[in-house]
Amino acid sequence: MLTLTPNAKEKLQGLIEKADKPLTGLRIKADMMGCAGIKYRLALVENPEDDDHIVECGDINLYVVPENAEILIGTVIDFEEKESGSGFTFANPNTAGMCACGKSFAA
Numbered sequence: 001m002l003t004l005t006p007n008a009k010e011k012l013q014g015l016i017e018k019a020d021k022p023l024t025g026l027r028i029k030a031d032m033m034g035c036a037g038i039k040y041r042l043a044l045v046e047n048p049e050d051d052d053h054i055v056e057c058g059d060i061n062l063y064v065v066p067e068n069a070e071i072l073i074g075t076v077i078d079f080e081e082k083e084s085g086s087g088f089t090f091a092n093p094n095t096a097g098m099c100a101c102g103k104s105f106a107a
Contacts, residue, residue: 011079025061030068
């Protein structure tokens, strides 16, 4: 379903280890943002919600909001550090050519 690159795994593991409370994984939610595409919301959490889909990526658990499971299939999550900033990136094959407002679609 979802894949973490080695950079993403390393960053998440470091964040989990530095946390003030015991965390078990990363909860992922994808919000449709009109023609802008998808906004990914990430939160390190102590426990998943009851209905979350759990994806094991080595030592890291990903908790996917149920209504987002289908749109996230095949997504690769990476962590990049650049001069302009750093952060998680998402290569989602399900969004190529997609207009999230539902009014136009690529053929």
